[in-house]
Amino acid sequence: MSPLVAIGSEPLQLDRLIAAVTARAAESIGSDGAVVTFLGLVRNRNLGRRVLFLEYEAYDSLALKTFERISGEVDRRWPGVRLALHHRTGRVDVGHASVAIAAASPHRADAYAACRYTIERVKQIAPVWKREFFEGGDVWIEGATADPTDETARAEAERTACA
Amino acid sequence: MRVTIRLFARLREIAGAAEMAREVAPGATIGGVWRQLASEYPALGPYERSISSAVNADYARMDTELREGDEVAFLPPVSGG
Numbered sequence: 001m002s003p004l005v006a007i008g009s010e011p012l013q014l015d016r017l018i019a020a021v022t023a024r025a026a027e028s029i030g031s032d033g034a035v036v037t038f039l040g041l042v043r044n045r046n047l048g049r050r051v052l053f054l055e056y057e058a059y060d061s062l063a064l065k066t067f068e069r070i071s072g073e074v075d076r077r078w079p080g081v082r083l084a085l086h087h088r089t090g091r092v093d094v095g096h097a098s099v100a101i102a103a104a105s106p107h108r109a110d111a112y113a114a115c116r117y118t119i120e121r122v123k124q125i126a127p128v129w130k131r132e133f134f135e136g137g138d139v140w141i142e143g144a145t146a147d148p149t150d151e152t153a154r155a156e157a158e159r160t161a162c163a
Numbered sequence: 164m165r166v167t168i169r170l171f172a173r174l175r176e177i178a179g180a181a182e183m184a185r186e187v188a189p190g191a192t193i194g195g196v197w198r199q200l201a202s203e204y205p206a207l208g209p210y211e212r213s214i215s216s217a218v219n220a221d222y223a224r225m226d227t228e229l230r231e232g233d234e235v236a237f238l239p240p241v242s243g244g
Binding site for chain 1: 169171172173175176213214215217220221222236238239240241242243244
């Protein structure tokens with residue numbers, strides 16, 4: 001049985017996330033009407049640089065708790081959605097997935113919104129860092145200062161998800 | 164009292180270690196540990212306003228008081244996804 005949240009160096013397998021979110025309790029079997037999935041891929045260009053590969057580092061134990069937190073936020077905002085979130089660490093080559101999300105729901109609108117919300121929140125608060133190796137050098141990418149209690153950021157993620 | 168400090172990504176590289184043990188004053192806050200660390204590694208200084216911190220793998224504010232044996236982590240701006 002695949003976990004709903006995970007972080008590690010193994011390649012991501014979307015079918016495992018789909019199996020995890022659609023494994024409902026007996027009384028709920030058949031209640032899903034949609035599964036929306038998202039795969040974040042390593043792109044070959046960034047800011048005009050030719051990207052060779054990315055290397056991801058994470059604070060694993062805090063990352064798992066943060067994924068659970070995001071899952072809890074999704075549950076409060078979109079009750080009935082079941083979410084899976086897996087993130088990869090270590091070297092990830094161009095074209096390969098660094099993050100995978102699946103959201104199952106009775107209705108597609110909630111599944112789409114939950115999926116989008118989740119990737120926005122990962123980028124805001126997950127303790128994960130990418131180092132970009134490009135032709136001619138490498139650089140740590142530094143995005144948002146992580147603050148899970150920042151309601152303004154959370155609301156922005158929700159606005160994006162529901163746009 | 165003794166605490167374990169964990170550093171990630173660029174902060175880890177600046178200090179040259181992912182984990183270190185440090186003696187700090189009883190009742191020291193996360194912010195106090197950060198200032199001690201930044202005086203030891205001045206290149207950490209510019210991160211003061213953009214870092215997040217955690218205690219025992221839970222996000223925590225800089226004014227959080229630490230206890231003997233705590234694991235305190237400093238996180239540069241995140242870039243997952």
